[in-house]
Amino acid sequence: MSGSVVLFSVPMLPGVSTMPGYTVTVATGSQWFAGTDDYIYMTLVGTERSSERTLLDKPLYNDFERGAVDSYEISVGENLGDIELVKIEKKKYWMHDDWYCKYITVKTPSGDYLEFPCFRWIVDDKEVILRDGRARLPQDDKTRVAKQHRRKELEMRQKTFRWKEWHPGFPMSIDAQTHKELPRDIQFDSEKGVDFALNYSKAIENLCINQFMHMFQSSWGDFADFERIFVRIKNTISEYVMQHWKEDFMFGYQFLNGCNPVMIKKCTSIPSKFPVTHEMVSDCLERDLTLEEELKEGNLYIADYEIMDEVTPNSTDPCTLQFLAAPICLLYKNSQNKIMPIAIQLSQTPGEDSPIFLPSDDEYDWLLAKIWVRSADFHVHQTVTHLLRTHLISEVFGIAMYRQLPAVHPVYKLIVPHIRFTIAINTKAREQLICECGIFDKANGTGGGGHVELVQKAMKKFTYKSLCFPDGIKDRGMDSQKDLPYYFYRDDGIKVWDTVKSFVTDVVNIYYDSDETVQKDEEIQAFVKDICSFGMQDFDYCEFPKALQTREQLVEYLTVVIFTASAQHAAINFGQFDWCSWIPNAPPTMRKPPPTKKGEVDVKFIVESLPDRGRSCWHLGAVWALSQFQENELFLGMYPDEQFTEKSVKKAMETFQKNLSEVSKSIKSRNEGKKLPYYYFSPDRIPNSVAV
Numbered sequence: 001m002s003g004s005v006v007l008f009s010v011p012m013l014p015g016v017s018t019m020p021g022y023t024v025t026v027a028t029g030s031q032w033f034a035g036t037d038d039y040i041y042m043t044l045v046g047t048e049r050s051s052e053r054t055l056l057d058k059p060l061y062n063d064f065e066r067g068a069v070d071s072y073e074i075s076v077g078e079n080l081g082d083i084e085l086v087k088i089e090k091k092k093y094w095m096h097d098d099w100y101c102k103y104i105t106v107k108t109p110s111g112d113y114l115e116f117p118c119f120r121w122i123v124d125d126k127e128v129i130l131r132d133g134r135a136r137l138p139q140d141d142k143t144r145v146a147k148q149h150r151r152k153e154l155e156m157r158q159k160t161f162r163w164k165e166w167h168p169g170f171p172m173s174i175d176a177q178t179h180k181e182l183p184r185d186i187q188f189d190s191e192k193g194v195d196f197a198l199n200y201s202k203a204i205e206n207l208c209i210n211q212f213m214h215m216f217q218s219s220w221g222d223f224a225d226f227e228r229i230f231v232r233i234k235n236t237i238s239e240y241v242m243q244h245w246k247e248d249f250m251f252g253y254q255f256l257n258g259c260n261p262v263m264i265k266k267c268t269s270i271p272s273k274f275p276v277t278h279e280m281v282s283d284c285l286e287r288d289l290t291l292e293e294e295l296k297e298g299n300l301y302i303a304d305y306e307i308m309d310e311v312t313p314n315s316t317d318p319c320t321l322q323f324l325a326a327p328i329c330l331l332y333k334n335s336q337n338k339i340m341p342i343a344i345q346l347s348q349t350p351g352e353d354s355p356i357f358l359p360s361d362d363e364y365d366w367l368l369a370k371i372w373v374r375s376a377d378f379h380v381h382q383t384v385t386h387l388l389r390t391h392l393i394s395e396v397f398g399i400a401m402y403r404q405l406p407a408v409h410p411v412y413k414l415i416v417p418h419i420r421f422t423i424a425i426n427t428k429a430r431e432q433l434i435c436e437c438g439i440f441d442k443a444n445g446t447g448g449g450g451h452v453e454l455v456q457k458a459m460k461k462f463t464y465k466s467l468c469f470p471d472g473i474k475d476r477g478m479d480s481q482k483d484l485p486y487y488f489y490r491d492d493g494i495k496v497w498d499t500v501k502s503f504v505t506d507v508v509n510i511y512y513d514s515d516e517t518v519q520k521d522e523e524i525q526a527f528v529k530d531i532c533s534f535g536m537q538d539f540d541y542c543e544f545p546k547a548l549q550t551r552e553q554l555v556e557y558l559t560v561v562i563f564t565a566s567a568q569h570a571a572i573n574f575g576q577f578d579w580c581s582w583i584p585n586a587p588p589t590m591r592k593p594p595p596t597k598k599g600e601v602d603v604k605f606i607v608e609s610l611p612d613r614g615r616s617c618w619h620l621g622a623v624w625a626l627s628q629f630q631e632n633e634l635f636l637g638m639y640p641d642e643q644f645t646e647k648s649v650k651k652a653m654e655t656f657q658k659n660l661s662e663v664s665k666s667i668k669s670r671n672e673g674k675k676l677p678y679y680y681f682s683p684d685r686i687p688n689s690v691a692v
């Protein structure tokens with residue numbers, strides 16, 4: 001037999017045997033369990049021919065360890081032509097051992113250097129076929145191999161990423177019951193890190209509120225009593241809130257720069273359902289004008305919680321009935337340009353049983369009316385501003401991306417960092433937080449059904465345009481800086497929006513040379529169509545585009561995707577602890593119905609309306625946990641995974657980062673010396689994606 005081996009090697013004599021090989025370098029991820037002991041095979045597919053399937057193995061060396069960058073030679077008999085694809089196969093060694101491959105580089109015999117971004121898990125016996133890192137639109141691919149690769153990738157993804165309706169009338173979410181069922185690539189790196197239950201007990205431990213849990217259903221004694229669960233916390237803003245929460249300026253300030261700064265609107269006429277008269281509020285007006293004249297001058301604003309009307313409070317627990325209200329609040333811009341509340345009605349129907357509360361009323365009547373507004377604001381913030389308008393919509397963008405854009409598409413590369421862990425966090429939340437018996441229900445007045453009604457109602461007013469930050473501001477009549485100089489949410493938000501938009505414009509212009517290129521990109525058209533027709537359930541009133549005609553429209557669309565997932569979520573998520581931890585400032589539930597008469601309220605009545613000790617503790621734990629950044633958080637514009645290999649894009653990213661740090665600097669200097677700094681839109685505090 002040995003003779004035949006010798007015979008076989010005869011043709012490999014002089015000349016041919018010196019054909020130099022390819023050097024491939026393989027980078028393994030550095031997260032937990034990224035390494036593998038399985039066998040890894042590689043095949044290089046060239047335009048002329050393919051290499052042999054080669055086992056990557058270095059003798060006496062443990063290949064593919066976590067964080068490793070290993071190089072191998074792949075020898076070839078003849079020239080392969082240009083390398084079109086790299087095929088990686090994993091085969092079981094002992095037990096299946098998942099592997100996270102970051103990227104592969106190939107050095108050709110002629111010294112060319114090719115990059116193949118991977119950034120995915122290779123599980124079981126699955127194979128992965130990679131294209132080189134140059135992003136291409138579908139119409140740029142001419143060869144059969146390339147076209148087929150795109151099609152196959154999408155076919156596979158559409159099998160794994162399926163739409164499912166969580167509740168009727170909601171945006172669609174992923175078809176998976178649990179985090180474990182999700183494709184490995186979109187799961188959290190470690191299950192523990194995001195376990196709400198764990199996190200939750202941790203929070204409660206941290207905040208040292210354990211000792212109160214056993215007194216679950218008892219009321220606090222008075223306001224000072226709330227301070228007892230508060231002492232451990234050192235947070236400048238929440239302490240300031242605790243000291244000033246009763247004051248009108250503090251109440252008014254939160255409409256502009258609190259954690260739900262999206263409810264306030266310019267008031268253009270006093271609605272007939274809220275019959276405030278000049279006589280009622282004349283004490284508050286500072287300009288010697290009538291209410292009508294103040295209105296004409298543009299000094300009146302309004303916050304209407306109409307959406308809360310007839311939402312069912314949860315009343316399963318007969319020991320603690322819970323109540324909701326749908327208040328309306330009239331706001332006045334005083335001569336110092338501060339926003340002050342001047343009238344509050346606690347329902348949508350005026351009448352004897354629904355008096356209009358005024359600052360001139362008895363101290364506790366007025367205070368309780370404001371508390372009711374804060375409680376309604378809390379529910380709308382959690383359910384509409386936060387859950388629907390950032391978490392659920394980002395999930396829609398993410399699912400559509402996986403279903404319609406292959407990894408070689410420039411828009412996939414652009415937005416994949418901005419949907420990282422979003423489907424995972426939402427799945428976790430559906431599993432543990434906002435399900436029946438979830439944490440949400442434990443303390444929220446809208447728990448167990450109410451929040452579902454709220455999302456359903458909010459969906460009917462949820463337009464694409466409202467996600468375009470400048471349009472949203474303008475729609476509420478809040479766009480004039482001269483008119484309202486202290487609306488930092490607006491000023492900072494516009495800066496970040498413009499910066500994101502300028503980056504997106506740079507990237508779009510690299511790949512799309514005309515509007516026609518956009519129209520001809522079938523994949524991007526399928527992406528927006530999927531969002532509108534499936535993600536948003538084809539609700540016409542949402543006005544999500546069904547197709548994109550111009551580069552400008554594409555730029556706006558992608559700016560919406562990135563801005564919503566990063567900046568908008570940060571602005572309304574990370575202030576939760578600052579503004580909601582002082583419970584009387586954001587009661588997650590109310591235990592007495594809204595007052596129907598004036599003059600019957602005292603401190604005791606208010607304390608009995610506020611959440612009991614147990615619910616307060618749950619609440620505090622939740623707002624704490626939800627306001628934490630992750631370990632190794634990736635902030636806006638940080639792209640450690642090099643999905644793009646083109647220099648032009650890397651240059652655009654550098655400009656983006658430079659511009660973002662300018663914005664951070666300007667926000668920092670604006671905040672200097674302020675007792676209430678506004679920093680939620682500061683890019684150095686904005687994570688890239690919705691992940692908490």
Ligand SMILES: *[C@@H]1O[C@H](CO)[C@@H](O)[C@H](O)[C@H]1NC(C)=O
Pocket residue numbers: 312313314315316436437438441442447448449450
């Ligand atoms: C209240 O919440 C519980 C779960 O905590 C749920 O079973 C019940 O159906 C809810 N009640 C209403 C009226 O929604």
Ligand SMILES: *[C@@H]1O[C@H](CO)[C@@H](O)[C@H](O)[C@H]1NC(C)=O
Pocket residue numbers: 498499500502655658659
């Ligand atoms: C970002 O910076 C570049 C130059 O450094 C500039 O041309 C561009 O307009 C900036 N964009 C924004 C929105 O600041």
Ligand SMILES: *[C@@H]1O[C@H](CO)[C@@H](O)[C@H](O)[C@H]1NC(C)=O
Pocket residue numbers: 382383439440442443444588615616618619620622623626
């Ligand atoms: C009510 O639900 C929201 C989550 O959407 C959470 O932030 C809040 O803390 C919850 N309240 C309690 C007491 O769990």
Ligand SMILES: *[C@@H]1O[C@H](CO)[C@@H](O)[C@H](O)[C@H]1NC(C)=O
Pocket residue numbers: 192193194195198199202628629630631691692
């Ligand atoms: C809580 O969650 C955050 C991110 O969601 C994570 O960074 C942190 O480690 C978690 N804490 C615990 C105790 O699990």
Ligand SMILES: [Fe+2]
Pocket residue numbers: 386391569573690691692
């Ligand atoms: Fe969030």
